[in-house]
Amino acid sequence: MRRWQRRAGETIFQHPLLSLERQRLSAGPGEERDALVLAAPDWVNVVPLLPDGRVVMVRQWRFGIAAPTLEVPGGIVDPGETAAAAAARELHEETGYRAATVRPLGAVTPNPAILANRCATFLATGLELEGAPQSGIDEELTVELVPLEDVPRRVRAGEIHHALVIAAFYLLSADG
Amino acid sequence: MRRWQRRAGETIFQHPLLSLERQRLSAGPGEERDALVLAAPDWVNVVPLLPDGRVVMVRQWRFGIAAPTLEVPGGIVDPGETAAAAAARELHEETGYRAATVRPLGAVTPNPAILANRCATFLATGLELEGAPQSGIDEELTVELVPLEDVPRRVRAGEIHHALVIAAFYLLSADG
Numbered sequence: 542m543r544r545w546q547r548r549a550g551e552t553i554f555q556h557p558l559l560s561l562e563r564q565r566l567s568a569g570p571g572e573e574r575d576a577l578v579l580a581a582p583d584w585v586n587v588v589p590l591l592p593d594g595r596v597v598m599v600r601q602w603r604f605g606i607a608a609p610t611l612e613v614p615g616g617i618v619d620p621g622e623t624a625a626a627a628a629a630r631e632l633h634e635e636t637g638y639r640a641a642t643v644r645p646l647g648a649v650t651p652n653p654a655i656l657a658n659r660c661a662t663f664l665a666t667g668l669e670l671e672g673a674p675q676s677g678i679d680e681e682l683t684v685e686l687v688p689l690e691d692v693p694r695r696v697r698a699g700e701i702h703h704a705l706v707i708a709a710f711y712l713l714s715a716d717g
Numbered sequence: 718m719r720r721w722q723r724r725a726g727e728t729i730f731q732h733p734l735l736s737l738e739r740q741r742l743s744a745g746p747g748e749e750r751d752a753l754v755l756a757a758p759d760w761v762n763v764v765p766l767l768p769d770g771r772v773v774m775v776r777q778w779r780f781g782i783a784a785p786t787l788e789v790p791g792g793i794v795d796p797g798e799t800a801a802a803a804a805a806r807e808l809h810e811e812t813g814y815r816a817a818t819v820r821p822l823g824a825v826t827p828n829p830a831i832l833a834n835r836c837a838t839f840l841a842t843g844l845e846l847e848g849a850p851q852s853g854i855d856e857e858l859t860v861e862l863v864p865l866e867d868v869p870r871r872v873r874a875g876e877i878h879h880a881l882v883i884a885a886f887y888l889l890s891a892d893g
Contacts, residue, residue, distance in 0.1 A: 543857055545780065547783065559737075559753055559831065566780065604752035605828060650781070653779035654781050657781050657782055657783075681719055696891050702826045704826065707883070707887045710887065714869075715873050
């Protein structure tokens with residue numbers, strides 16, 4: 542298999558959340574091609590599990606699809622922050638819960654064909670409610686408690702459809 | 718929850734595979750914000766399952782992460798093509814297999830925060846090898862047969878990490 546190396550790049554768009562580059566790649570003499578590559582900070586997802594088996598999920602408006610979604614908490618790893626710290630922070634910001642334990646379940650590549658980043662996934666347990674979700678005009682959230690055993694049915698029904706969230710539940714089910 | 722409506726858009730980049738738009742959104746009087754939205758054709762994934770319980774997977778170089786991945790076949794739905802037809806076409810192009818049956822398992826949103834498109838997922842059975850994978854310089858593929866029962870372990874080990882592929886296996890496990 543050819544291993545393509547980046548020889549040059551043209552920045553098409555640059556933004557802290559998402560950048561787009563046209564890369565010139567080479568795999569050896571006479572073997573050249575272009576590729577479009579999106580760069581983004583790493584992302585995290587966290588499955589917050591209550592002792593009664595319910596998952597703390599959030600409903601929010603998503604601009605990509607221009608519709609609301611039902612997801613687990615998640616977001617962007619800030620510069621200098623660990624993925625685990627980002628997971629704990631996003632959990633608290635989006636739901637008001639603090640976790641005694643935030644344990645890694647694995648990491649996925651959101652779309653290795655076009656995106657360079659990774660999404661680390663965590664399980665949060667020992668949850669205590671400490672404050673309310675931080676809703677603003679930019680991120681308006683409603684917390685929803687979903688029994689873990691109902692998740693497969695709700696995925697099948699198309700009520701939970703975010704691929705990274707479904708991958709998080711896969712990692713949880715494959716855990717241990 | 719505010720329902721944000723697109724009032725105007727500025728095309729930052731346009732390409733048949735991926736376009737980027739800065740949208741001006743409004744949720745009512747005085748409530749305005751921008752959002753970056755990527756548009757792409759819909760995608761498909763197909764889990765090709767052999768009678769002996771092995772999944773026909775493909776190993777290929779992925780430009781986003783500049784590394785090889787292990788995935789199920791998949792790709793882009795061409796204009797005028799149904800998702801099921803695209804799944805059957807990608808299966809044959811990438812592996813050489815034709816399927817007697819291509820059955821929908823559901824659809825996911827690859828990233829509803831920033832991406833407008835969907836990825837439909839199919840199960841392909843009744844497989845017959847009819848030709849070789851169509852490898853070219855643009856898409857160089859190696860077929861690998863993976864027992865379905867080994868998939869959770871290989872996801873856990875980080876050998877299968879593409880979120881859309883993991884979501885496809887979730888949909889298969891939640892099926893029926």
